[in-house]
Amino acid sequence: MKVEVRVYPKEGVLDPQGRAIASALERLGHRSVEEVRAGKIFFLDVRGDDPAAVEAEARKMAEELLANTVIEGYDVRLRTDRER
Amino acid sequence: MKVEVRVYPKEGVLDPQGRAIASALERLGHRSVEEVRAGKIFFLDVRGDDPAAVEAEARKMAEELLANTVIEGYDVRLRTDRER
Amino acid sequence: MITADLIADHNLSHEEYSRILEILGREPNLVELGVFSAMWSEHCSYKSSRIHLKKLPTTGPQVIQGPGENAGIVDVGDGLAVAFKMESHNHPSYIEPYQGAATGVGGILRDIFTMGARPIASLDSLRFGRLDAPRMRHLVDGVVRGIAGYGNCIGIPTVAGETTFHPAYDRNILVNVMNVGVVAKDRIFRGRAEGAGNPVIYVGSKTGRDGIHGATMASEEFVGDETRQKRPTVQVGDPFTEKLLMEACLELFRTDAVVGIQDMGAAGLTSSSFEMAGRAGTGLEIDLSKVPVREPGMTPYEILLSESQERMLLVARRDRLATVMDVFEKWDLAAVEIGRVTDSGRVVLFFEGRIVADLPAAPLSDRAPVYDRPCVVPTPLGSMGWELLAEPNDYGACLRAILASPNVAEKSWIWTQYDHMVGTNTVERPGGDAALLRIKGTRKAIALKSDVNPFFCACDPYRGAAIAVAEAARSIAATGARPLAVTDCLNFGSPERPEVMGQFEAAVRGLADACRALSVPVVSGNVSFYNETDGRAIPPTPTVGMVGLLEDVSRRVGLAFRAEGDVVALLGENRDELGASEFLRTVHGRDEGPCPEVDLEAERSLVDLLVRLAHEGLVASAHDVSDGGLAVAVAECAMKSGLGAEISLDEHIRPSGLLFGETTGRALITFLPGNERSIGEAAAESGVRFRAVGKVGGAVLSLRIAGRVVVLENVASLREIWTSAFERAIAAADVL
Amino acid sequence: MSGKPLFAIVVFPGSNCDQDCHHVATELLGCRAEYVWHRDTDLKGADVVILPGGFAYGDYLRAGALARFSPVMESVARFAADGGPVLGICNGFQVLLEAGLLPGAVRVNRGLRYVCRDVHLKVGNSGTAFTRLYEPGEVVRMPIGHMEGNYTAPPETLTELEYEGRIVFRYCDAEGRITDAANPNGATAAIAGISNREGNVVGLMPHPDRCAEGLLGNDVGRKMFESAALALAES
Numbered sequence A, B: 001m002k003v004e005v006r007v008y009p010k011e012g013v014l015d016p017q018g019r020a021i022a023s024a025l026e027r028l029g030h031r032s033v034e035e036v037r038a039g040k041i042f043f044l045d046v047r048g049d050d051p052a053a054v055e056a057e058a059r060k061m062a063e064e065l066l067a068n069t070v071i072e073g074y075d076v077r078l079r080t081d082r083e084r
Numbered sequence C: 001m002i003t004a005d006l007i008a009d010h011n012l013s014h015e016e017y018s019r020i021l022e023i024l025g026r027e028p029n030l031v032e033l034g035v036f037s038a039m040w041s042e043h044c045s046y047k048s049s050r051i052h053l054k055k056l057p058t059t060g061p062q063v064i065q066g067p068g069e070n071a072g073i074v075d076v077g078d079g080l081a082v083a084f085k086m087e088s089h090n091h092p093s094y095i096e097p098y099q100g101a102a103t104g105v106g107g108i109l110r111d112i113f114t115m116g117a118r119p120i121a122s123l124d125s126l127r128f129g130r131l132d133a134p135r136m137r138h139l140v141d142g143v144v145r146g147i148a149g150y151g152n153c154i155g156i157p158t159v160a161g162e163t164t165f166h167p168a169y170d171r172n173i174l175v176n177v178m179n180v181g182v183v184a185k186d187r188i189f190r191g192r193a194e195g196a197g198n199p200v201i202y203v204g205s206k207t208g209r210d211g212i213h214g215a216t217m218a219s220e221e222f223v224g225d226e227t228r229q230k231r232p233t234v235q236v237g238d239p240f241t242e243k244l245l246m247e248a249c250l251e252l253f254r255t256d257a258v259v260g261i262q263d264m265g266a267a268g269l270t271s272s273s274f275e276m277a278g279r280a281g282t283g284l285e286i287d288l289s290k291v292p293v294r295e296p297g298m299t300p301y302e303i304l305l306s307e308s309q310e311r312m313l314l315v316a317r318r319d320r321l322a323t324v325m326d327v328f329e330k331w332d333l334a335a336v337e338i339g340r341v342t343d344s345g346r347v348v349l350f351f352e353g354r355i356v357a358d359l360p361a362a363p364l365s366d367r368a369p370v371y372d373r374p375c376v377v378p379t380p381l382g383s384m385g386w387e388l389l390a391e392p393n394d395y396g397a398c399l400r401a402i403l404a405s406p407n408v409a410e411k412s413w414i415w416t417q418y419d420h421m422v423g424t425n426t427v428e429r430p431g432g433d434a435a436l437l438r439i440k441g442t443r444k445a446i447a448l449k450s451d452v453n454p455f456f457c458a459c460d461p462y463r464g465a466a467i468a469v470a471e472a473a474r475s476i477a478a479t480g481a482r483p484l485a486v487t488d489c490l491n492f493g494s495p496e497r498p499e500v501m502g503q504f505e506a507a508v509r510g511l512a513d514a515c516r517a518l519s520v521p522v523v524s525g526n527v528s529f530y531n532e533t534d535g536r537a538i539p540p541t542p543t544v545g546m547v548g549l550l551e552d553v554s555r556r557v558g559l560a561f562r563a564e565g566d567v568v569a570l571l572g573e574n575r576d577e578l579g580a581s582e583f584l585r586t587v588h589g590r591d592e593g594p595c596p597e598v599d600l601e602a603e604r605s606l607v608d609l610l611v612r613l614a615h616e617g618l619v620a621s622a623h624d625v626s627d628g629g630l631a632v633a634v635a636e637c638a639m640k641s642g643l644g645a646e647i648s649l650d651e652h653i654r655p656s657g658l659l660f661g662e663t664t665g666r667a668l669i670t671f672l673p674g675n676e677r678s679i680g681e682a683a684a685e686s687g688v689r690f691r692a693v694g695k696v697g698g699a700v701l702s703l704r705i706a707g708r709v710v711v712l713e714n715v716a717s718l719r720e721i722w723t724s725a726f727e728r729a730i731a732a733a734d735v736l
Numbered sequence D: 001m002s003g004k005p006l007f008a009i010v011v012f013p014g015s016n017c018d019q020d021c022h023h024v025a026t027e028l029l030g031c032r033a034e035y036v037w038h039r040d041t042d043l044k045g046a047d048v049v050i051l052p053g054g055f056a057y058g059d060y061l062r063a064g065a066l067a068r069f070s071p072v073m074e075s076v077a078r079f080a081a082d083g084g085p086v087l088g089i090c091n092g093f094q095v096l097l098e099a100g101l102l103p104g105a106v107r108v109n110r111g112l113r114y115v116c117r118d119v120h121l122k123v124g125n126s127g128t129a130f131t132r133l134y135e136p137g138e139v140v141r142m143p144i145g146h147m148e149g150n151y152t153a154p155p156e157t158l159t160e161l162e163y164e165g166r167i168v169f170r171y172c173d174a175e176g177r178i179t180d181a182a183n184p185n186g187a188t189a190a191i192a193g194i195s196n197r198e199g200n201v202v203g204l205m206p207h208p209d210r211c212a213e214g215l216l217g218n219d220v221g222r223k224m225f226e227s228a229a230l231a232l233a234e235s
């Protein structure tokens, strides 16, 4: 199964990368950009056919490794095969 | 409007980070993980109310800055307010 | 069935193809054609450059390993030797600057540690176009990030380099990286597949489809929209895997298990296997189905020609195979026995039980084509009338302008992005003349410098090349070290054009004469042709990388002024030479000749003198005079120290020429007043013109000519200009 | 304790400064030092444990994120819990943070670039196992070399660190002023190094191992290693 784990800076945690990108976009003339938050996304191929179980496992991976929960939040999505 | 730009290594392009994460997950006992590809995700707040226009602009930003199109692919999604 | 199109696709001429038929006595199959194509590419075979490279001096008492191996090696005493080499990654860096530069670092590192040496420093020699040229800021930013990303991660300091901007690099940037390692004289390894029956081991990253035909790509000029066209060959570097490879190999070299080893660089598995067998006069049997692959359905052709990074081919003693596997296992590296050494003199490749190629090893290199391509002797570019220009009325303003020009401005924006301290050997950090690295466990240090002035080479390739050697030697001698040997990276346009070939021939002669005069043999090097786009070639750019030896690191000399009251003196002759100078370009916007003269005997005397003065502890500081001329050299000594100076010159030369001319063979030294006599005597003995020109002191730099003050500048404000100009020029690149 | 103290230098795949730290402990301090491979769990009876700088696991994912799972880290945690002196330098600091042996986290530098240069530091706590030879408030110059040194922590943690005097080093200018201009990476409260409550675990982004001998132009970092050695000699 294909799982997506998205990791992003927690609300209130300053995001230096997002800021730099925002001002860069500004400089490139994209005036309509108000804010940018930069995160990471992991595309996992996980063996298993019980969606609930796979999702639970993915959460565990995010919790213990993929995200640094001191400053980052995360969410997990199973991808249906129709997507990308 | 909230826009998500997801950037990921193109097919066939080596993804050392993804590989390192996969083997780490393996060592942590997540045996069911078959592959990991590591990408970036950008959460943009863009002024404007014409979805088509905003999406087009976001694509432009991805082409110009957010993705290195020589080795990375990207996709753009407008987020409805119900999501996170 | 090999068609004419196939042959053309493989960049093989008809003569070359007939030679293949003659060597094989039959038609090659597609895999074999691919092998010939890669091995006989300009990049691997040096077919256009070989006859000229023969002219370079390559021997000397200090030389342990000359050209022909993965790297050159020189003796530095105490049972130690230094391995070094420079290589280009120009085309890939133009297509994808980060990965191109990063994999360039990775490649040259492998050349060093495969010799058994532990890499201790890298140098990067960078040539860019105008900062406002399309993509140029992106290229500068990406290249610097790429070198940093790879070098910092693997933990090898980048301690020196050069950065030049010239319009002729707008569409062909140059990224030359040099690496230097230290090895025990009796623990040197070579790329030889010896001992029939010994196992052939593949270790490192899996083989992917990336970089297939990179070697042939480095042998083609760009046409039209090169970035799009060349995309498929982009390779991604994995410095972490290379770090593991490096540590594992160095650990293995401490055992007796390794017979021979070579990295898979250009033309990947093909060149490594054929060269290892060729050098040893043996043969190999390799089963390509055993090669670890990254993508499904890879053909033998792709496996053989892939240029995936971070891979090594190793021949081990049969009875020590277990040791080898244990060490690689310890370092989490996948190692596979993919074949064995034979005494057949042939390389036989299997795939899924079938023979897919069966070729004689030696002829692929020995009988590679050699071309004596037509040369048009370059006519040196002279003056276009700058002598008639009016003298500027504000020399201080000229100095400030030159200090702010990207070519002269301090490059700390670059080197602060490089870890230049890891390894704790960096005694002289970037920003000096040459970098100095102490060798732990000895009192010694080695001095490292890369140099070439493309503006000089554009006017006169012969002189430009000779001056590059002279300037590198001078910068090394300024630290007190004695120049030992040279590596080079010869960047030129298409060898198929007689003008370019003529530049090449002249530049190589220039290198040869200068290296002979200064007794610095060339022990390794690299040629990069086809640096041109739509028929417009780069200026001849023979980058010189030099290594020097300082017997006693406590005798080192820096370029910064040391103390108030020290005497400032000039060594060497001043001449009225403003041709090809930063002054003409920056102040008058004119890029014209002639290239300054070079007197190699005088250069040698100067080098010997600088080394002697340092050894006798007579000088407090020394700095070679180069880009920007005397005024810039003095300013650099001042800005680095915060101390001012009062300098008085008196010469029958136009003031601008005296201040900013880039006449060769000169250095600035400072010393305690008490040492003036002994220094004067030493200079006289070595026939170097010596005269005291001023005193160190205060916070102001004042330059007089014939009693009249021509420059009066506050050192702090000069420093502000010099240190901030580059970052300001680049600022717009500061995006991601 | 047999004579000179024994330093254990942990080696992760990707550690780069292990030999630099070994050189300081043995050649410069005349102590004994042993490398401890990340898969081992035996600290070889070490008196001091050093987590050196580098790019453990290539810093992939996050600096220190993958290294914290190495078997050796359990022994290091136990050693620290028993009061043993543990020093994390640069990448070693990042590992200590990821492993939870020190609080907080680092983000990418605010300039989004790797920075290698000298900075000035103000000693905030000269009572830890590694800073006893510095004066409180002393200003020292040390090199940094990192891409992810932008330290931060939840507000309550920051207050706690502040209140308990556990901010060991702060970035400052040559005169000791804590200014934004003197902050090389954007770290919250200009924090360059912190300690645990007991003061036996210290982590910092700067590199004392790169300024421990005059030949390199600066030997102020040597005191950090000497502090630990001294503490043991006394105990």
Ligand SMILES: Nc1ncnc2c1ncn2[C@@H]1O[C@H](COP(=O)(O)OP(=O)(O)O)[C@@H](O)[C@H]1O
Residues within 6 Å of the ligand: C124, C125, C126, C158, C159, C160, C161, C162, C163, C407, C408, C411, C414, C415, C429, C430, C431, C432, C433, C434, C435, C451, C475, C624, C626, C627
């Ligand atoms: N790309 C670079 N990487 C590292 N160091 C550099 C780079 N470019 C310039 N430098 C350093 O800046 C200093 C001046 O460079 P350069 O002007 O070429 O010296 P010189 O004029 O003596 O040849 C040298 O110490 C050199 O090592």
Ligand SMILES: [Mg+2]
Residues within 6 Å of the ligand: C162, C450, C451, C452, C471, C626, C627
């Ligand atoms: Mg130069």
